[in-house]
Amino acid sequence: RELEQELQGALARGELRLAYQPVVDLADDRVTGFEALLRWDSRRLGPVCPSRFVPVAEASGLIEAIGAWVLHEACTAAAAWRAEHGRDLTMAVNVSAVQLTSPHLIGHITDALAASGLPASALVLEVTETALVSDPERASECLAALRALGLRLALDDFGTGYSSLAHLRQFTVDVLKIDRSFVATIGDDGVMPPIVRGMIDLGRTLGLEIVAEGVETETQRRLLVEGSCDSAQGYLFARPLEPADASLLLLATS
Ligand code: G
Ligand code: G
Ligand code: MN
Ligand code: NA
8 A cells, every 4th residue: 555655656656667687699698688677666665676666557457557658658769779879689578467468558659769769679568477467369469460560579477377387378478588597507517407498498499588597607607608598697797887987888899
């Protein structure tokens, strides 16, 4: 309740912001894009993490306005960095179950793309398996409509939901994001865990781009490269960054 009351005015008070975590191409360590991660610095409650306030935003309907703001903000940043640095950068935005099935999502996306000038092909929407299972038929339709806009879809936290394999058959996505709990099983013994190898091979076979999340060690990076995983995110490369720092990183690696 208190959280909901505070969140009510957070957008208007400018307490929400986005942090941007670089996604790197494992073949050459170059930044190919970013994932936008929502942050709330509440004047009353201090920093509140999205796993706490996103469910509140969903239950109260505030997720509509917040989601529209996130899309606008993230697309604007991506378009600016593409122009500034002359690079084909992508921007990944997380959408929750409620957002995915909202009749307003498509409008919010087309508005954000039009206002920013970001090409649809540079936008990736990240959905989780749990967002898809409650109403799979409906979810399938929503995903198809989104893909028809020309953007790409990523299955986020892959492996943590239940019945992952059935989802891959049922839902057409472009990118597979291997959850960091699996990446964390790649230890320092230099041996690729069979399950991670299997996830990469499966994604390969299906023609998907594969992104490993939560890469923290050099051994993990090396084994993922050898296993022909495409891209990675994680503290080894960079933490989620303030916009100015993201821009500096692009400048430093141009
Ligand atoms: O960065 P962090 O660990 O705090 O993110 C926690 C979770 O919050 C992530 O799993 C992510 O999916 C979710 N999240 C981050 N930003 C957004 C957002 O803009 N919209 C929605 N719906 N979820 C987000
Ligand atoms: O669920 P989703 O993947 O959207 O959320 C990404 C979350 O993972 C963010 O909260 C981000 O801060 C966190 N994260 C990003 N890189 C790493 C990492 O290398 N290690 C850990 N432990 N968390 C990470
Ligand atoms: Mn994500
Ligand atoms: Na994830």
